[in-house]
C-alpha cells in the first residue's frame with residue numbers, strides 16, 4: 085500500500101496522512117452503517133456501552149460523541165477493519181503480522197463537538213511494545229473548520245506523559261503545565277477530503293479542537309499493533325474482535341520494549357469515555 089518514502093516518514097514523524105485513498109464503495113458502506121447507528125441512537129437517553137452522547141442529545145436531534153466498538157455493532161465496520169486497505173496500511177507499518185485491538189467512531193458533531201486535549205494513547209492501553217497505531221478514516225470532508233486531528237511530529241520518540249491529575253485521578257490528558265510546554269506552533273493538523281486516512285503512533289502527542297462549524301466530523305478510528313505486542317491491562321474499549329490477527333500470522337514470541345509505560349486505572353469493571361474523563365463528567 086505505502087511507498088518506502090511514506091513508511092520512512094511515519095517512522096521519523098510518528099504520523100501519516102493519506103489523502104482520498106479509501107475506495108468509494110467502502111465509503112458508501114461506512115456512511116450507510118453510520119446513518120444506521122445515528123438512527124439507533126435516537127432511542128438512547130444516557131451514555132451507555134455503545135453510545136457516548138452529548139448532554140443535549142435528543143431523539144429528535146441526536147448529538148453523538150462516540151460509538152464505542154463499531155466493529156461489534158455493524159458488520160460493515162468489521163469488514164472494513166479486516167478486509168480493506170486499512171489492515172494493509174497497518175501491515176506496511178507494523179507488519180507483516182498485524183493484530184486488531186479496538187475501534188471507535190468519534191463524531192465531533194456540528195456546532196459544538198467536543199475538543200480532545202493533548203494526550204498519547206498508549207497509556208490508555210499499554211502493550212509490551214510501542215508498535216500500536218491508530219488509523220483514522222474521514223467519512224466526510226474534514227477541513228480546518230471541522231477540527232481535524234492535530235499531531236506533534238516526532239513526539240513518538242519523546243517522553244510519555246503522566247495522564248493522572250495532581251489529585252491522582254486519571255484525566256486522560258496532559259496536565260495544564262505539560263500541555264503548556266508542548267510546542268503547539270509545531271503541531272501539524274491533518275485535514276483531508278472524505279476517504280482520507282490519518283495514521284498516528286500510540287506514543288504520538290495528538291489533540292483536536294472543538295468543532296464550531298456547521299458540519300460534523302465523523303472520524304472512524306481503528307487500532308492495530310504488531311502481532312507480537314501483547315496487552316497487559318484491561319482493554320477500555322473491548323471488542324469481540326480484540327486480538328484477532330488481520331494480516332499474517334499470530335506471534336510465538338512477545339516483543340518487549342525496554343521503555344516503561346504508565347499504567348491506567350483498572351478498567352476491567354468498565355470504562356466511561358475519553359470525553360467524559362477529559363471533561364471530568366461523573
Ligand SMILES: O=C(O)CCC(=O)C(=O)O
Pocket residue numbers: 190192200205232233290291292303305358
Ligand atoms: O477524535 C479526535 O479528534 C481524536 C480522538 C482521539 O485522540 C482518541 O480517541 O484517542
